[in-house]
Amino acid sequence: MNFKSKASTLKKIITKKAIIPKIFFFKVGKFNKNKKIILNKIKRKFSGKIAIRSSAFGEDSKTQSLAGKYKSFLNIDPKNIHLVNKKINEVINSYENNSRKNEILIQKMVNNVKMSGVATSCDKDTFAPYFIINYSYNQNTDRVTAGKKDTQNFVFYKYSKKKPKNKKIKKIITLIQDLEKKTKDKSFEIEFIIDKNNSLYLVQVRPLVNLNKYRVEKYDKLLLKLSKKIQKLQSPHHDLAGDTTAFGVMPDWNPAEMIGIKPKPLALSLYKKLITDQIWSKQRKDYGYKNVSSNYLMASFFGTPYIDVRVDFNSWIPKNLNQDIAKKLTNFYIKKFIKNKSLHDKIEFEIIFTCFTASSKKKLKKLLKHSFTRKEIDIIEKSLKEINLLTFKQFSQNLRLIDKLKLKQEKIKKSNLYHIDKIYWLVEDCKRFGTLPFAGIARSAFIAKDILSSFVDQKIISHEDFSNFMGSVSTVTSDISKSLNKLGKKEFLKKYGHLRPNTYDINSKNYRAAYDLYFKSTSQNNYIKKRFNFSTQQKKIINNFLKNSKIDLSFNRFISFLKESIREREYAKLVFTKSIDMIFENLEIFAKRLGLSKEDAAFIDIHNVLDLYYNLSIHDLKKKFRLEVDSNRSDYETNLKLKLPETITSPNDVYFYYEPENKINFAGNKKTSGEVISISKKINYNLKDKIVLIESADPGYDFLFSRNIRGLITKYGGVNSHMSIRCSELNIPAAIGVGEKKYNELLKSKIVNLDCITKKLDILK
Numbered sequence: 001m002n003f004k005s006k007a008s009t010l011k012k013i014i015t016k017k018a019i020i021p022k023i024f025f026f027k028v029g030k031f032n033k034n035k036k037i038i039l040n041k042i043k044r045k046f047s048g049k050i051a052i053r054s055s056a057f058g059e060d061s062k063t064q065s066l067a068g069k070y071k072s073f074l075n076i077d078p079k080n081i082h083l084v085n086k087k088i089n090e091v092i093n094s095y096e097n098n099s100r101k102n103e104i105l106i107q108k109m110v111n112n113v114k115m116s117g118v119a120t121s122c123d124k125d126t127f128a129p130y131f132i133i134n135y136s137y138n139q140n141t142d143r144v145t146a147g148k149k150d151t152q153n154f155v156f157y158k159y160s161k162k163k164p165k166n167k168k169i170k171k172i173i174t175l176i177q178d179l180e181k182k183t184k185d186k187s188f189e190i191e192f193i194i195d196k197n198n199s200l201y202l203v204q205v206r207p208l209v210n211l212n213k214y215r216v217e218k219y220d221k222l223l224l225k226l227s228k229k230i231q232k233l234q235s236p237h238h239d240l241a242g243d244t245t246a247f248g249v250m251p252d253w254n255p256a257e258m259i260g261i262k263p264k265p266l267a268l269s270l271y272k273k274l275i276t277d278q279i280w281s282k283q284r285k286d287y288g289y290k291n292v293s294s295n296y297l298m299a300s301f302f303g304t305p306y307i308d309v310r311v312d313f314n315s316w317i318p319k320n321l322n323q324d325i326a327k328k329l330t331n332f333y334i335k336k337f338i339k340n341k342s343l344h345d346k347i348e349f350e351i352i353f354t355c356f357t358a359s360s361k362k363k364l365k366k367l368l369k370h371s372f373t374r375k376e377i378d379i380i381e382k383s384l385k386e387i388n389l390l391t392f393k394q395f396s397q398n399l400r401l402i403d404k405l406k407l408k409q410e411k412i413k414k415s416n417l418y419h420i421d422k423i424y425w426l427v428e429d430c431k432r433f434g435t436l437p438f439a440g441i442a443r444s445a446f447i448a449k450d451i452l453s454s455f456v457d458q459k460i461i462s463h464e465d466f467s468n469f470m471g472s473v474s475t476v477t478s479d480i481s482k483s484l485n486k487l488g489k490k491e492f493l494k495k496y497g498h499l500r501p502n503t504y505d506i507n508s509k510n511y512r513a514a515y516d517l518y519f520k521s522t523s524q525n526n527y528i529k530k531r532f533n534f535s536t537q538q539k540k541i542i543n544n545f546l547k548n549s550k551i552d553l554s555f556n557r558f559i560s561f562l563k564e565s566i567r568e569r570e571y572a573k574l575v576f577t578k579s580i581d582m583i584f585e586n587l588e589i590f591a592k593r594l595g596l597s598k599e600d601a602a603f604i605d606i607h608n609v610l611d612l613y614y615n616l617s618i619h620d621l622k623k624k625f626r627l628e629v630d631s632n633r634s635d636y637e638t639n640l641k642l643k644l645p646e647t648i649t650s651p652n653d654v655y656f657y658y659e660p661e662n663k664i665n666f667a668g669n670k671k672t673s674g675e676v677i678s679i680s681k682k683i684n685y686n687l688k689d690k691i692v693l694i695e696s697a698d699p700g701y702d703f704l705f706s707r708n709i710r711g712l713i714t715k716y717g718g719v720n721s722h723m724s725i726r727c728s729e730l731n732i733p734a735a736i737g738v739g740e741k742k743y744n745e746l747l748k749s750k751i752v753n754l755d756c757i758t759k760k761l762d763i764l765k
Contacts, residue, residue: 005025005055005056005057005102005103005105006053006054006055006103006105006204006205006206007023007025007055007103007105008025008055008103009205009206010023010105010202010204010205011023011025013179013182013183013202013205014182015175015178015179015182015202016178017171017174017175017178017179017200018171018175018192018200018201018202019199019200019201019202020201020202021107021108021109021110021201021203022045022046022107022108023105023106023107023108024041024042024045024046024105024106025055025103025104025105025106026038026103026104027100027101027102027103028092028095028099028100028101028102028103028104029100029101031088031092031104032100035085039081039084039085040081042078042084042106043078043079043081043084045078045106046078046106046108047078048078048108048109048111049074049075049076049077049078049109050076050077050078050084050106050107050108050109051072051073051074051075051076051105051106051107051108051109052072052073052076052084052087052088052091052104052105052106053072053073053091053104053105053106053107053204054070054071054072054091054094054095054104054105055102055103055104055105056070056095056099056102056103057099057101057102057103070091070094070095071090071091071094072091073087073090073091074109075109078106088104091104092104107203110193110195110201110203111195112195112196112197113138113193113194113195113196114137114194114195114196114198115135115136115137115168115193115194116135116136116138116191116192116193116194117133117134117135117136117151117191117192118133118134118135118189118190118191118192119131119132119133119134119135119172119176119189119190119192120132120187120188120189120190120208121158121176121179121180121185121186121187121188121189121190121208122158122186122187122208123641123643124189124208126640126641127186127187127208128217128219128641128642128643129157129158129159129217129218129219130155130156130157130158130643131155131156131158131172131173131176132153132154132155132156133153133154133155133156133169133172133173134151134152134153135151135152135154136151136152152658152659153658153659153741154166154169154656154657154658154659155643155645155656155657155658155659156169156173156655156656157219157223157643157654157655157656158176158177159218159219159220160223160655160656162652162655162656163656164656167198168194168198168200171194171198171200172192172200175190175192175200175202176190179205183205185207187207187208188205188206188207188208189204189205189206189207189208190202190203190204190205190206191203191204217638217641219641219642222302222642223642223654223655226301226302226654227651227652227654227655228651229301230247230648230650230651230653230654231651233245233299233308234246234651237310239292239294239295240292240295240310240311240314240330241310241314241317241323241326241327241329241330241331242310242313242314242327242330242331242333242334243331243334244310244334245308245309245310245311245334246309246310246334246337246338246647246648246649247299247301247306247307247308247309247647247648247649248306248307248309248337248341248344248646248647248648249261249304249305249306249307249344249646249647249716250307250344250345250646250716250737251307251309251312251344251345251347252280252297252307252312252347252348253275253276253280253297253298253307254345254716255271255276255298255305255306255307256305256646256696256716257345257696257714257716257737258271258503258504258696259271259305259502259504259505260502260695260696261304261305261740262303262304262636262639262640263303263305263504263505264505264602264603264632264636265602265603265604265605265632265636266504266506266587266601266602266603266604266605266606267502267504267505267506267602268300268303268305269605269606269607270427270504270580270583270606271298271305271504272296272298273427273431273606273607273610274427274430274431274434274435274580275435275439276296276297276298277296277297277298278293278431279431279435279436279439280297280315280439281293281295281297281315282436283436283439283440283443284315284316285319286394286440287387287390287391287394287440287443288318288319288320288386288387288390288391289315289316289317289318289319289387290314290315290316290317290318290319290321290326291319292311292314292315295308295311295314296308296311297311297312297315301644301648302638302639302642302644303635303636303639303640303642304639304642304644306648309333309334309337309347310330310334312347313330313333313334313337313352314326314330316333316352316353316354317329317330318380318383318384318386318387320383320386321379321380321383322379325376325379325380328371328372328376329353329380332367332370332372333347333351333352336351337351337649338649341646341647341649344646344647345665345716345737346665348446348450349450349453353380353384354384354387354446354447354450355384355387355388355391355446355447355450355451356381356384356385356387356388356549357450357451357453357454358451358454358455358457358458358460358545359454359457359458360381360384360454361381364377364380364381365377367380385549385550385551387447388447388549388551389550389551389552391443391444391447392444392551392552392553392561394440394444395440395441395444395561395564395565397437397440398436398437398438398440398441398444398572399437399441399568401432401433401436401437402433402434402437402438402441402568402571402572402575402576404433405429405430405433405434405437405575405576405579406575408425408429408433409426409429409578409579409582412425412426412429412582413582419586419587419589419590419593420590420609420612420613421613422582422586423583423586423587423590423606423609423610423613424610424613426579426582426583426586427579427583427606427610429579430576430579430580430583434572434575434576434579435576437572438569438572438573438576441565441568441569441572442569442572444561444565444569445562445565445566445568445569448558448561448562448565448566449562449566451558451562452466452469452562453466455538455541455542455545460538460541460542461534461538465532465534465538467731468532469532469534470566471532471730471731472531472532472563473563473566473567474567475566475567475570475571476570476571476573476574476702477570477702477705477730480496480702480703480705480706481705481706483495483496484519484706489515493511493512493515496511496574497510497511497512497515498510498511498512498577498578498580498581498582499511499574499577499581499702499703500581501679501694501701502696503577503580504580505602506584506587506588506598506601506602507598507599507602510581511703518703519703519706534555534559539555542555542558543555546558583606587601587604587609588601590609591604591625594621594622594625594626595622595626596625596626596629600629603628603629603632603633603636604625604628604629604632605628605632608625608628645657645659646659646739646740659739659740659741664735664736664737664738664739664742664759664761665724665735665736665737666733666734666735666736666756666759667723667724667727667732667733667734667736667756670731670732670733670756671733671753671754671755671756672691672710672711672733672753672754672755673751673752673753673754674689674690674691674710674711674751674752675689675690675691675750675751676690676691676692676693676713676746676749676750676751676752677690677691677692677693678693678694678747679692679693679694679701679704686707687704687707687708687709688707688708688709689708689709689710690709690710691709691710691711691712691713691752691754692704692709692711692712692713693713693714693715693743693746693747694712694713694714694715695714695715695716695743696714696715696716701723705730705732709732710732710733711732711733711734711735711754712727712732712733712734712735712736713734713735713736713738713743713746713752713754713761714734714735714736714737714738715737715738715739715740715743716737723736724736733754733755733756734754734756735754735756735761738761742761745763746763749763751763
């Protein structure tokens with residue numbers, strides 16, 4: 001279709017799948033000549049409220065979109081000629097090119113609005129074959145276009161034979177399909193309204209700008225394969241408790257946070273090798289949980305990493321629970337997860353029992369409503385107390401392993417080993433002396449913090465007490481800030497130069513390679529470390545809890561353990577990420593010898609490099625890895641276009657799904673308002689007093705805290721994530737893990753209000 005203007009496009013469209021509200025349009029030149037005649041026509045033609053919209057030539061075309069650039073006005077009384085005249089002139093004056101050929105569109109407003117929104121016939125960024133429906137159940141029809149809250153997204157693979165049950169969504173899908181046939185166009189956007197009689201109205205149609213001329217591909221075979229894969233994985237498992245399973249990008253080891261939704265092969269394979277293949281389960285077993293070491297925690301569906309929640313939930317079952325209780329508990333967890341998808345980044349706080357806290361008795365009692373007996377609940381409670389005891393005992397052993405890793409890193413660095421050999425041993429040492437003890441220390445920190453959080457639930461301490469205590473704990477972040485002021489550049493980089501945003505991405509520059517980029521705009525930070533003391537009454541109550549829980553720690557020793565575990569968790573991460581940096585250094589040299597660039601290296605699977613340590617092949621390595629890189633790059637580009645949900649609970653989810661609103665994790669006990677800035681594009685800008693947006697809560701972003709930022713918002717991240725800990729320590733207001741939909745809205749905003757006291761995040765401008 002030739003999209004000349006909004007008005008002419010609507011006039012040409014003929015469809016039986018929706019009602020097009022009455023329209024009347026005219027050219028600017030004609031209005032200037034015959035103002036009274038046109039105003040009287042409007043008065044006669046329309047009863048009820050009208051919309052006065054811009055309809056400039058070239059406003060919407062295949063090469064540019066000026067949507068929202070010109071003024072439009074809703075709910076205008078057509079009988080009020082003076083007001084109509086005023087608003088028409090305001091629209092005309094908003095045109096940059098005040099051509100006489102530009103049009104004004106008058107449109108009848110739809111009454112009794114039940115639902116309204118915007119839908120695209122393809123993904124507007126990649127032009128992949130998905131209908132994206134953004135809608136709101138609200139009488140204000142501009143709620144979606146204005147980017148306001150309380151809107152929802154529905155994603156539908158356009159060639160899917162399966163359809164959603166929601167009748168309203170089905171109507172919109174049918175309308176888009178009809179318009180595709182009628183207009184013979186595959187890339188457009190519509191505005192729609194559904195009234196209280198469930199009648200669908202088509203309000204606007206405009207093209208989507210397609211400058212890159214993306215090729216529209218069908219993914220029927222791929223999605224069918226994935227649908228069958230999900231169905232197979234959801235079958236009962238001989239080695240795991242639980243009748244079915246589901247998948248999420250954020251549970252447990254949070255792959256979305258650490259490597260992203262679409263990581264490149266090197267990042268994905270390295271994360272699997274260092275953590276989610278075996279290390280994660282070994283740590284759980286050592287801490288008294290069920291042995292699930294034959295199962296991998298993370299699956300990869302077309303390049304998107306997912307945690308298998310049945311495997312995950314099994315790994316949290318205390319090893320001394322009998323099979324019947326283990327099965328009941330796992331099924332309880334899975335059902336709760338499926339009903340509450342928005343909790344996928346909070347499972348350890350909201351869904352499962354991983355340790356015994358001051359809130360455990362109250363929470364365990366709720367199991368009575370889910371067919372658990374009192375005897376079974378007592379057994380679970382006892383097993384959780386045993387987990388606590390074992391956790392406190394294991395802590396010091398893990399600290400010794402981390403110190404060993406530092407020695408091994410130095411030995412490898414000074415050795416004359418070949419680059420492949422160095423990579424092999426860096427990976428092996430990192431697993432044994434790095435990520436394994438880190439996982440144990442992180443578990444210790446989690447349990448101690450979870451116990452402290454439960455004191456808030458039981459009103460033993462306040463939210464403010466909790467935040468002030470967390471702010472009193474010094475970690476690596478404090479050390480970095482102090483080191484920037486005290487150490488010279490050389491000494492600072494010797495200690496922290498290996499850190500990089502996106503730790504597992506070889507092409508992300510570390511601090512050593514881009515010191516000026518990260519720290520040039522650094523100013524003297526003003527984060528004041530507070531001291532906090534519990535009251536005598538609080539100490540007494542906490543001491544009683546420790547004694548009754550059979551935790552062999554005094555109050556002072558427990559608080560010391562809590563501080564030390566949080567601090568050492570961050571220290572362990574600092575140490576083991578140096579191994580990752582060294583792996584990348586050697587891999588870059590190895591790739592160069594094969595004629596591959598650093599960018600190419602990101603498409604290598606680390607397992608194929610490690611295989612070279614023990615095995616010798618007849619194949620030419622240059623050709624072999626060139627083919628691997630090219631093949632993986634091609635797969636990656638296809639994977640980017642495949643839209644998959646953050647949680648998968650059914651085989652149908654691969655074809656269509658709702659994007660739920662994330663339950664945001666707030667850190668700190670302050671509120672702030674200010675300008676937002678996306679760090680991915682503006683690292684070298686002055687970030688002082690800005691609320692910073694980043695995708696992941698990654699330790700490599702610690703440089704942000706040298707910039708005196710006002711607040712932090714992340715797309716992914718859990719309540720116990722790296723940045724959550726950092727912001728609590730520095731008492732910087734933060735919203736961690738706002739989700740893709742909210743994050744995209746924030747990217748378009750200028751000013752936001754971030755209130756960690758009332759747990760609100762609002763776009764002000």
